[in-house]
Structure formats: C-alpha cells, structure tokens
Amino acid sequence: MDGRDQGFQGDEHDSRGGLVPEQDPVGPPDGAVAAATPVSAAAASAATSLAADDGSDHDTRFFGQPWALAHIFGVEMWERFSFYGMQGILLIYMYYTVAEGGLGIDKATATGIVGAYGGTVYLSTILGAWVADRLLGSERVLFFSAWVIMAGHIALALLPNIWGLGVGLVLVAVGSGGLKANATAVVGTLYSPKDARRDAGFSLFYLGINLGAFLGPIVTGALQSSLGFHWGFAAAAVGMALGLIQYSFGRKQLPAASRVIANPLPANRRGLMIGVAAAGIVVIVVLVLTGVIRADNLAGVVILVTLAAAIAYFAVIIGSREISADARSRVIGFIPLFIVNVGFWSLYQQQFTVLTIYSDERLNRMIFGWEMPIPWVNSINPIFVIILSGVFAVIWTKLGDRAPSAPVKFSLGAMIMGVAFLLFLPWANGAPNSTPLLAIVLILFVFTVAELFISPPGLSVTTKLAPERFHTQMVALYFLSIALGTAIAGWLAQFYDPKNEIPYFTILGGIAIVLGLALLASVKPVLKLMRGVR
Numbered sequence: 064m065d066g067r068d069q070g071f072q073g074d075e076h077d078s079r080g081g082l083v084p085e086q087d088p089v090g091p092p093d094g095a096v097a098a099a100t101p102v103s104a105a106a107a108s109a110a111t112s113l114a115a116d117d118g119s120d121h122d123t124r125f126f127g128q129p130w131a132l133a134h135i136f137g138v139e140m141w142e143r144f145s146f147y148g149m150q151g152i153l154l155i156y157m158y159y160t161v162a163e164g165g166l167g168i169d170k171a172t173a174t175g176i177v178g179a180y181g182g183t184v185y186l187s188t189i190l191g192a193w194v195a196d197r198l199l200g201s202e203r204v205l206f207f208s209a210w211v212i213m214a215g216h217i218a219l220a221l222l223p224n225i226w227g228l229g230v231g232l233v234l235v236a237v238g239s240g241g242l243k244a245n246a247t248a249v250v251g252t253l254y255s256p257k258d259a260r261r262d263a264g265f266s267l268f269y270l271g272i273n274l275g276a277f278l279g280p281i282v283t284g285a286l287q288s289s290l291g292f293h294w295g296f297a298a299a300a301v302g303m304a305l306g307l308i309q310y311s312f313g314r315k316q317l318p319a320a321s322r323v324i325a326n327p328l329p330a331n332r333r334g335l336m337i338g339v340a341a342a343g344i345v346v347i348v349v350l351v352l353t354g355v356i357r358a359d360n361l362a363g364v365v366i367l368v369t370l371a372a373a374i375a376y377f378a379v380i381i382g383s384r385e386i387s388a389d390a391r392s393r394v395i396g397f398i399p400l401f402i403v404n405v406g407f408w409s410l411y412q413q414q415f416t417v418l419t420i421y422s423d424e425r426l427n428r429m430i431f432g433w434e435m436p437i438p439w440v441n442s443i444n445p446i447f448v449i450i451l452s453g454v455f456a457v458i459w460t461k462l463g464d465r466a467p468s469a470p471v472k473f474s475l476g477a478m479i480m481g482v483a484f485l486l487f488l489p490w491a492n493g494a495p496n497s498t499p500l501l502a503i504v505l506i507l508f509v510f511t512v513a514e515l516f517i518s519p520p521g522l523s524v525t526t527k528l529a530p531e532r533f534h535t536q537m538v539a540l541y542f543l544s545i546a547l548g549t550a551i552a553g554w555l556a557q558f559y560d561p562k563n564e565i566p567y568f569t570i571l572g573g574i575a576i577v578l579g580l581a582l583l584a585s586v587k588p589v590l591k592l593m594r595g596v597r
Contacts, residue, residue: 128264129253134313138209139246140271141306145216145299146239147445148279151438153177154419156292157228164291166224168358171557174416175362178553180232181412182365185546186372187240189539194241196535197328201245201252202321206314208241209307216300220293231296252320266456270449275302277445284438295438362554369547373401376540380533389594390530394537396592397528399582400521401544403473406578407517408548409555410480410571411510414441416556417567418503421487424561426503427496435500443504447511455515468590468597469524474583476517481575483509484568491564527596 125133157173159165168176195204215234218227250268254260279302283295328336350356356364380386380394419437422428428435459466467475486506490498522541529537559567582589590597 126267128260128267131253131313131316131318132250132264132268134310134316135205135246135250136268136271137313138205138306138310139242139268140275141302141309142209142212142239142242142246143272143275144279144282144302145212145275145306146235146279147276147441148283148302148438149216149219149235149296149299150177150415151280151441152283152287152292152295153180154416155423155437156287159292164293166228170420172359174420174556174559175360175553176232176358177416178412178550178556179361179365180236181415181553182362182369182546182550183236184239184243185542185549186365186369187237188244188542189240190237191241191244192535192539195245195248196325198324200322200324201248202314202317204241205245205249206310208238208245209303209310211235211238212242213300213303213307214238216296216303220296220300249317249321252318266453269452273445273449277442277449280438280441284436287438288436362550365550366547366554369543369550373540373543373547376536376543380530380536383530383533385532386530392592392594393528393596394530394533396589396594396596397525397537397540399585399589400470400473400524401540403477403578403582404517404521404541404544405548405551406575407473407477407480407513408545409551410484410575411514412549412552413556414444414507414510416553417559420556420559420561421498422503424495425490425493425498427499429496430500440503440507443507444511444514447508448514451511451515452519455519468586469520470582470586470589470593472516472520474579474586476513476515477579477582478576479509479513479516479579481572481577481579483513484572484575487568488565491568492562524596528593 125136154173154177156165157168157176158170160167191204191208195201199207211234215231215236215238217231218234219231221227222230247265247268250265254264279299282298282302286298287295347356377394377398381391383391386394418440422437422440426440428437428439483506486502486509490502522538525537525541526534555571
C-alpha cells in the first residue's frame with residue numbers, strides 16, 4: 064500500500080532529511096526498559112543531560128513517542144484517507160453514465176487516465192523532494208502540499224464535468240507527490256540515528272497510513288452509493304481539511320531540523336529555474352491544446368516521459384567519472400531490480416483499474432441482502448497490510464543474516480503477484496455477480512503477501528546501492544520504477560475484456576512469474592554486481 068506506501072514502507076531519514084536503510088523493529092524502546100529499572104536521581108539527571116544533546120525529541124506522550132509525531136501521523140492519515148477515498152470512486156465516476164452521476168468516459172480511456180494520474184503522483188515525489196532540498200525544507204513543502212491536495216478534492220467536488228476532473232487530478236497528484244516525498248523525512252527529524260524508539264515510531268506512522276487507506280474508501284464509497292459521487296469527493300476534501308487543522312496547530316512543535324534546506328539553490332539561479340518551470344508548463348499546455356496529449360493517450364505519454372527520465376538517470380550515474388568501479392557495479396546491479404519492480408507495480412496497481420471494473424461487473428457484493436459499495440473492495444488490502452507487516456518484520460528479524468537477499472525477495476514478490484493474477488482464472492468469463500466475495504479476499508491476501516516481499520525492501524536496497532554522490536538520483540530512480548509501473552497498469556487495463564478474461568489474467572500472471580524466475584536464476588551474478596550489498 065502506499066508505497067501506499069508501498070515503495071515507502073519502512074523508509075527512514077536522518078536528521079537532515081536524507082534516506083537511511085530500512086530497519087526492522089528489534090525490541091522494545093529503551094524507554095520501556097528504563098521504566099522497569101530503578102535508577103538513581105544522579106544517573107537520571109546525567110541521562111537527561113545526555114539525551115538533550117543527542118538530537119532526539121525525548122517526549123513520550125504519544126504511545127511512548129514524541130507528541131510531535133501525533134501531528135505528522137494525523138496529517139498523513141487524513142491525506143491517505145482522502146487519497147484512497149477519492150481513488151476508490153474515481154474510475155467508476157469516469158465511466159458511469161451521466162444518468163448514473165458519472166462522466167460517461169470510455170472504460171479504456173478512463174483506466175488510462177487513472178494510470179497516468181497514479182504515475183504522475185510518483186513523478187511528483189521527485190519534484191517535491193527537489194523543492195524541499197533546494198527551496199523550502201521538508202516541513203514547509205509538506206504543509207503547502209496538504210493545501211494543494213485539499214484544493215484538488217474541492218475541485219472534484221464542486222467543479223463540473225471534465226474541467227473538475229482535470230483540475231482536481233492535477234492538484235491532487237502534485238500535492239500528494241510533495242507530501243509523500245517529505246512526510247517521512249519530517250518523521251525522521253524527531254529522532255537521532257541511535258534513538259531506539261525510531262523503528263517503533265515509523266511503525267506507528269505506517270499504521271496511520273494504512274488506517275487512512277482503510278477508512279477512506281469505506282466513507283467515500285458509502286456516500287457515493289447513497290448520495291452521489293460529489294459527496295464522496297467532498298468527504299475526501301473534509302478529511303484533508305481535518306488533517307490540515309490538526310497539523311496547523313502542531314507544526315510549531317516540530318524540530319528546527321524539519322525546516323532545514325539541505326542544499327539551498329543559489330539566488331542567482333532562481334530566475335533560471337522559474338523560467339524552466341514556466342517553459343515546461345507552456346509546453347504541456349501547447350501539447351494539450353494541439354491534441355498531441357489527449358485523454359486517450361495520457362497513460363502512454365506518462366510511460367514515455369518516465370522511461371526517458373529513468374534511462375537518463377541511469378546514463379548519468381553509470382557514466383560518471385566521479386564514482387568508483389564498485390559503485391558503478393552496484394548501480395548496474397540495480398537494473399534487474401528496477402525492471403522487476405516495474406513489472407510488479409504494473410500488476411499490483413491494477414487494484415484501481417481492472418479490479419474496480421471486475422468488482423463492478425463480476426463480483427457478488429451482496430451480504431445478507433445488502434450490496435456492498437464497489438470502493439469497499441479497496442479497503443481489504445490495508446487490513447492485510449496492517450496484520451501481515453508485523454508478521455514479516457518478526458520473520459526477517461528472526462532470520463537475521465539468513466533472511467533472503469533483496470534479489471530473492473524481489474523475485475518471490477513478482478512470482479507471488481503472478482500467482483495472484485492466475486487465481487482469477489477459476490471465475491473467469493463468469494456471469495455477472497458470479498465471483499464470490501471470499502475469492503477476492505483471498506486474491507487480495509496474495510496481493511499483500513507479494514507486496515510485503517518486494518515493497519519494504521525496495522527503497523532500503525536502493526539506498527544501500529546508491530553511490531554517495533548520487534544518493535538522491537538513485538532514490539528518484541526507485542520512485543520512477545513505481546511511476547512507470549503505475550502508468551503501465553493503467554495502459555494495460557485497456558486490454559481487459561470482461562467477456563474474455565482468461566487471456567488477460569493468464570498472460571500477465573505468466574509474465575510476472577517468468578520475470579521472477581529470470582531474476583531468481585540470476586541471483587548470483589546480480590549479487591556479484593551488488594558488491595557485498597544484500
């Protein structure tokens with residue numbers, strides 16, 4: 064999820080906002096141990112004095128964590144509530160007829176727009192990170208991004224027809240990218256690198272992400288089915304407003320490190336960057352007005368732009384004379400992981416395209432005579448993520464050095480994702496409402512298992528493989544792999560035919576399994592290229 068955070072689960076940042084490798088929780092916080100151990104007043108005073116200088120916020124009012132975490136937890140939870148609540152009703156809003164309250168857009172075009180929108184969210188994380196590092200700092204970008212998101216949901220709720228859709232999606236995509244890129248960085252500023260509460264704090268933050276992702280589709284789906292789509296979009300706006308209100312009162316409690324601009328842009332270059340941004344906007348507007356960029360080819364445009372950016376990043380890093388041979392080898396070793404990650408997300412993100420159509424046309428959503436709203440299907444995955452992420456953390460901690468390497472985890476994740484698609488086959492080509500709800504619950508359980516094999520280790524291994532000079536660019540590459548996979552998910556959905564599902568699920572499931580097997584067969588040479596990184 065999120066990466067929901069899929070690509071961002073377990074991500075951690077140092078006090079300057081830089082990424083550090085993921086760590087699994089390994090035990091109770093020091094505070095829990097200390098509470099059970101009597102100490103002298105002098106020792107406590109000395110410990111307090113040392114603690115005051117170590118860069119951590121030693122407040123423990125929020126479940127043993129700094130109270131400031133509650134404010135970031137809140138704004139992120141409500142942002143995910145609004146994001147997934149809106150996304151849960153977005154596709155059906157586009158392809159439902161005007162009489163049903165929708166826009167009457169062709170399904171193939173609608174799924175392409177959803178994919179392009181999702182890809183743009185991840186592309187925007189790169190922009191959000193750049194603005195934080197060069198202009199405003201993470202905390203300010205997070206705050207302003209939340210306002211942009213709320214404005215996008217208001218546009219979807221109030222503006223009519225295609226204009227409301229276009230303005231709303233652009234604002235939500237840009238705002239979500241900015242918030243996603245910086246919320247985790249702000250959490251990282253609450254802790255020193257050696258603070259034993261750090262892992263538990265990120266786990267609590269991650270709980271907020273999935274709690275919002277669970278509740279969003281429940282609320283918007285109920286409102287959409289009873290009152291109409293615009294009430295659902297309005298609920299997403301209200302959710303983001305609640306997060307903003309809480310955060311506005313609490314942001315002053317965040318440490319000064321959250322507002323640090325890591326690499327300020329020189330004043331004499333700001334005019335140039337403003338000109339470049341303006342020129343880019345003009346080019347996009349011209350391409351839209353001349354019909355080069357259209358609704359029906361939007362996913363393809365995002366795929367090409369993302370692919371070009373990824374190739375450029377790889378070329379710049381690998382071709383640099385300022386990195387060592389070992390560093391260059393590690394970047395080359397990342398390429399197979401990048402490819403498999405793209406393949407994984409191109410299937411996983413079809414929860415919001417093909418699975419939505421499937422839930423509308425094929426799924427039996429009747430429960431004791433009551434029909435469950437379509438968006439509620441999107442709330443199943445967050446439940447499994449909340450339950451299973453802790454289980455996986457315990458397993459990897461118990462295994463220690465015996466845990467599978469990153470290439471093995473990636474290959475298993477891809478193959479399990481392929482199996483999830485093959486699990487649709489027993490009910491393929493069935494009559495309307497012929498697939499039992501328990502079947503989708505099982506399939507989404509397998510989706511989640513695949514996610515937890517490939518998503519939490521993703522950004523962690525990326526940061527480990529990154530040359531010191533190109534740390535940010537490698538993180539951008541990881542985001543680009545998710546953006547590319549998400550856009551491809553929307554593009555692929557145009558080939559889904561509810562009347563002939565077997566080829567679609569068989570071919571895509573088979574490709575994912577073959578992709579995973581290919582990486583599994585290449586583990587030794589890939590690990591050799593990774594030069595000691597697992």
